[in-house]
Amino acid sequence: MSTGPGAVAGSAHDGEPVFELRGISHSYGRNQVIFDVSMAVWPGEVVALVGDNGAGKSTLLKIFAGYQRPTSGILRFMGREVSFATPADARGIGIEAVYQDLAIVDQMSLWRNFFLGKEMVRTFGPLRVLERRRMREAAGNALAQLGLTRIRSVEEPVWTLSGGERQSVAITRAIHFGAKLLLLDEPTAALSVRETRNVIASIEHAREHKLGVLYIDHNMSHVLPVADRIVLLELGRVVRTIDRGEVGLVELQDLIARRDHQADG
Amino acid sequence: MILRRDGNTARVSPQRSANRTPAAASLPADRARRVLAEGILGIRELAPGLGLITVILFFSLQTAHFWSPQTMTAISSIASTIGIVAVGVTMLMISGEFDLSVGQNFAFTPIVWALLFVTNGINEWLALIVALMLSCCVGIINGLVTTLFGIPSFITTLGMFFVLEGLNNLLISGHQLIMFNPSAAMSLLGARITGTPFYMPLVWLFVIAGIFWFALSHLRYGNWTLATGGRAGPAKAMGVPTARVKRTNFVLSAFLAGLAGCMQFAYIHGVTQAQGQNYELLAITAAVLGGTSLFGGTGTIWGSVIGAFLLATIEIGLVLIGVPGSFYVTFIGVILVIVVIANVRLGRFGSSQA
Numbered sequence: 001m002s003t004g005p006g007a008v009a010g011s012a013h014d015g016e017p018v019f020e021l022r023g024i025s026h027s028y029g030r031n032q033v034i035f036d037v038s039m040a041v042w043p044g045e046v047v048a049l050v051g052d053n054g055a056g057k058s059t060l061l062k063i064f065a066g067y068q069r070p071t072s073g074i075l076r077f078m079g080r081e082v083s084f085a086t087p088a089d090a091r092g093i094g095i096e097a098v099y100q101d102l103a104i105v106d107q108m109s110l111w112r113n114f115f116l117g118k119e120m121v122r123t124f125g126p127l128r129v130l131e132r133r134r135m136r137e138a139a140g141n142a143l144a145q146l147g148l149t150r151i152r153s154v155e156e157p158v159w160t161l162s163g164g165e166r167q168s169v170a171i172t173r174a175i176h177f178g179a180k181l182l183l184l185d186e187p188t189a190a191l192s193v194r195e196t197r198n199v200i201a202s203i204e205h206a207r208e209h210k211l212g213v214l215y216i217d218h219n220m221s222h223v224l225p226v227a228d229r230i231v232l233l234e235l236g237r238v239v240r241t242i243d244r245g246e247v248g249l250v251e252l253q254d255l256i257a258r259r260d261h262q263a264d265g
Numbered sequence: 266m267i268l269r270r271d272g273n274t275a276r277v278s279p280q281r282s283a284n285r286t287p288a289a290a291s292l293p294a295d296r297a298r299r300v301l302a303e304g305i306l307g308i309r310e311l312a313p314g315l316g317l318i319t320v321i322l323f324f325s326l327q328t329a330h331f332w333s334p335q336t337m338t339a340i341s342s343i344a345s346t347i348g349i350v351a352v353g354v355t356m357l358m359i360s361g362e363f364d365l366s367v368g369q370n371f372a373f374t375p376i377v378w379a380l381l382f383v384t385n386g387i388n389e390w391l392a393l394i395v396a397l398m399l400s401c402c403v404g405i406i407n408g409l410v411t412t413l414f415g416i417p418s419f420i421t422t423l424g425m426f427f428v429l430e431g432l433n434n435l436l437i438s439g440h441q442l443i444m445f446n447p448s449a450a451m452s453l454l455g456a457r458i459t460g461t462p463f464y465m466p467l468v469w470l471f472v473i474a475g476i477f478w479f480a481l482s483h484l485r486y487g488n489w490t491l492a493t494g495g496r497a498g499p500a501k502a503m504g505v506p507t508a509r510v511k512r513t514n515f516v517l518s519a520f521l522a523g524l525a526g527c528m529q530f531a532y533i534h535g536v537t538q539a540q541g542q543n544y545e546l547l548a549i550t551a552a553v554l555g556g557t558s559l560f561g562g563t564g565t566i567w568g569s570v571i572g573a574f575l576l577a578t579i580e581i582g583l584v585l586i587g588v589p590g591s592f593y594v595t596f597i598g599v600i601l602v603i604v605v606i607a608n609v610r611l612g613r614f615g616s617s618q619a
Contacts, residue, residue, distance in 0.1 A: 087502065103502050105495035107562040108488075116492055117504035119485045128485035 016079045017042045018181045018212035019064060019095070024073030026059055033059050034070070035236045041181060041212035046203060048223045049216045050256065051233035057216045058185070060233070064214060065097040065183050066090030078180065094180035098170040098187070106159040113158050114139035114173050142176045143169065146205055164188075164195030171202040175209050182206050184215035188222045200226050220252050232256070309556045309563075313571040316554070320575060324582035331585060334462035340577045342532060345466035346371075346525045348573030350544055351551040352470075352477050353521030355569040357514040358552055359481070361494035361561030362411060362418035364515065366403060367522035367548055369429035371541030374400040374523030375530035376433055379442040389450045393527065400523025401516050403429065408515030412508040418515075426545065433538040443535040455531025466528040470570065473521065478566040490514060494561025522548075543594075550601050551576055556608070 017040035026034035034056050041047050049057045062068040063075070066084030075082050077093055084090045087097070097103075104113055115135045121128040140154045146168060158166060167187055174182055187203070188196045203226055206213050217223045223230060232240040232255070240255070247255065324331045350367050357364050374396045381392035407425055411418045447456065456465050481487035492500035493507040501507050522544075530536040553559060554575050555568025579600075580593045 088504070091502070091504075103499045105492045105499055105562065107495040107558075108491055112488055112491070116488065116500065119488055121485050130483055130485055130488060132483065 015042070017076070018078060019214075020076040021060075021063070021070075022074040022076065024060075024063060024070045024075075026056075026063065026068065026070045032071075033236050034063075036073075037233075037236070037238050039231055039238060039241075041214050043180070043212055044207050044210040045228045046207050046213040046215070046226055048227035048230045049214065049233060050218075050220070050223060050230055052256075054235070055233040056236040057233055059236075061097075061183055061185060061214070061216060064090075064181070065095060067097075094178065095183065096174035096177075096179040096181070097183040097185075098167060098174060099185045103170055104158050104166050107157055109155050109157055110143070110161075110169065111136045111139040111154040113169065114142070114154070114176070118177060138176075142172050146172050146202055162191075162195055164191045164199050167199050168202040171199075171206055175206055175211065179211060181212045181214065184213065186216055186218065188217060188219060196222060220256070221249055224249050224252060309565045310567045310571060313555045313568050313575065317571050317575050317578065320578050320582065324578065324585065327582075328585045331582065336581055336585065337462040338464070339581045340574070341463050341467045343580060344570075344574045344577035345464070345470040346529050347544065347547050347551055347576060348470045348570045349466070349473055349525035349528070350522045351548040351555075351569040351573050352474055352566055353514075353518035354545075354548040355552045355555070355557050355564050355566060356477060356481065356490060357418075357511075357518040358549070358557050358559070359494045359561060359564045360490045360511050360514045361497065362511055362515065363422060363549065364404075364407060364518045364522075365419065365422040365545045366407060366425035366429055367518060368541040368544035368546075369426050369433060370400055370403055370519055370522040371526035371529070371544050372433050372536065372538050373403070373429045373436075373526070375526040375536045375540070376436050376442065376538070378527055379444065379530060379536055380436060382448070383442060383444045389448045393450050396527065397520060397523055400526075401520050403523075404516035404519025405512070407519065408512030411515065412511055422545075430538075437536075437538055439538070441535050441537045442530075444530075445534060447531065447534065451531035451534075453531075454528045455533075464532050466525070466532055469524075469528060470573075474566050474570045481566055486510070486513075491562060494558075494563075496562070547576060547597075550597060553601060553608075554604055558608075559605070 020038075020040040022038050024034055024037045025032065033054075037056075037060065039047075049060060051057055059068060063070050066087040066089055069083065069085075075084075077095070082093065090097075105116065108116070111132075112135075115138075119128070120131040120135050120138075122131055123129075136154050143154070158169070161169070167184075171182065171184075182203075184203070187199050191199065200222065203213055203215070207228075228244050230242040230252070231238055232242065242252070321331075330336055350371060354364055354367060377399055378392050378396035381387045381395060382389040387395075403425060407418065407422050410416070411421045444451065452465075454465055454469070458464065458468065481490065489500070489505045489507075489510045492503070492505050493510045497507045522541075526536075526541060529540060551572035552564060552569045553572070555565065555570070555572035557564030557569060576597060579596060583593050583596065584590060
């Protein structure tokens with residue numbers, strides 16, 4: 001099922017999408033990189049953005065996260081039209097971007113990271129005293145739910161964790177604080193097989209909690225088992241959306257390779 | 266500032282690749298080594314504490330005078346003032362900035378205080394408040410210039426160093442301000458504690474260190490300070506007002522330097538513009554010996570207090586065993602470099618420095 005301009009990819013769903021792009025175009029100066037893209041992510045749905053370098057995946061993700069304002073087009077969050085002046089605006093309404101090296105302070109302990117910016121405090125006059133025990137317990141419980149068994153203590157500084165574990169921490173934190181949409185930029189890049197499995201488990205955890213998940217990934221064997229829908233981008237346009245089970249791994253790889261080849265020619 | 270710039274880029278850009286290299290994270294042996302290092306030094310004050318004990322033992326064995334009241338007075342007074350300055354500098358360093366103007370502020374504030382109440386007969390408490398407010402203004406300017414113009418605090422506060430040096434010279438032009446009859450305020454800040462060889466600054470050191478230890482580990486503000494110096498970008502993304510945190514720490518650092526300077530004046534009953542010479546570097550040294558990272562994000566208050574005692578003990582100890590006084594700074598320089606190398610080797614400055 002391919003989508004023409006204006007049609008919303010994946011419109012077979014019921015209810016309101018978490019986030020929707022309608023007729024989005026974007027240019028950096030004179031260089032247009034996104035052409036009239038319309039797509040949506042529903043609650044509890046995992047959508048993968050795939051495509052070659054320069055296809056516009058990162059720019060689209062930045063538009064979702066509020067890092068870029070599209071040149072034209074409409075953004076709708078939970079049915080309401082929105083526009084973001086800063087990424088903080090996007091965060092404020094529940095859009096959480098989890099990049100491999102973002103939003104985690106390495107030197108700080110797990111629980112301090114987990115509650116950073118949203119600390120549980122008791123107020124004494126001008127003082128905000130941390131409720132350390134409560135935060136430790138809450139962070140420990142949230143992480144245990146996810147089965148992060150390698151994480152022994154919430155007192156461990158985050159730099160003792162692996163890249164995959166850090167992402168799982170960030171994802172768990174987003175779920176815990178009620179995010180509606182999770183954005184992931186190549187969450188499995190350069191991770192070991194087991195770590196990849198952990199990250200995928202936390203993505204599935206987010207889906208169970210009815211978050212919408214949008215992510216970029218290059219590894220089709222990681223995309224295929226997780227994604228409910230795959231949106232294939234080429235030179236700034238959505239050229240195809242593929243529903244779960246519609247194609248197999250070999251087919252998908254062939255599809256991208258063929259597209260790449262065409263794009264090169 | 267070249268040092269810090271390098272540190273920052275080294276911390277931010279290769280992080281990505283470091284995270285992505287499985288060897289950096291998932292090799293069990295490597296991970297075990299790190300956790301072990303963190304575990305042994307889990308109480309971060311342990312290493313500098315052992316260092317201090319070693320130094321004390323060494324000098325105790327070398328000279329019979331080490332435990333004399335005179336030595337105790339000398340060591341504790343030096344450690345107190347350097348320690349109080351170092352507490353403020355530590356907070357600031359943890360949030361990722363430096364203050365090179367604390368040494369000059371350490372003279373400027375008591376000069377203003379003494380000029381107002383000794384020379385001009387203004388009420389001593391009022392004069393003290395005015396002087397301390399001026400020291401806070403120094404911090405406000407340091408903080409605003411650094412955060413608004415986005416320039417390295419190394420430069421901002423180096424500029425402030427020269428500004429204050431000139432002001433101090435202008436204010437007392439090489440003279441000494443003396444107050445032989447200690448006033449009530451001076452007694453509170455610098456009198457001898459009866460029945461001991463110790464003076465009030467030592468008490469204030471522990472009070473102030475206690476307050477800031479609590480602030481750093483138990484207040485939301487401390488959490489924000491750690492995050493701001495750890496990685497400002499993510500901290501900001503998570504809603505931490507990083508610029509405000511830095512500005513506040515500039516003010517705290519300047520205030521404590523001024524307050525410690527007033528204690529020094531109250532203790533020795535006089536002030537010259539040479540007071541506090543090298544204190545900006547000694548305070549940073551105390552912080553680093555105590556385990557505070559030069560790159561921000563980690564450090565402890567008690568570690569810096571221990572670092573201040575290390576400096577003072579070595580300074581007095583060397584004199585006691587008859588080493589020429591000028592060797593003190595040479596010795597400290599060597600120790601400082603060795604400690605930083607050891608810290609970097611143990612990876613205590615964060616993952617990417619390891």
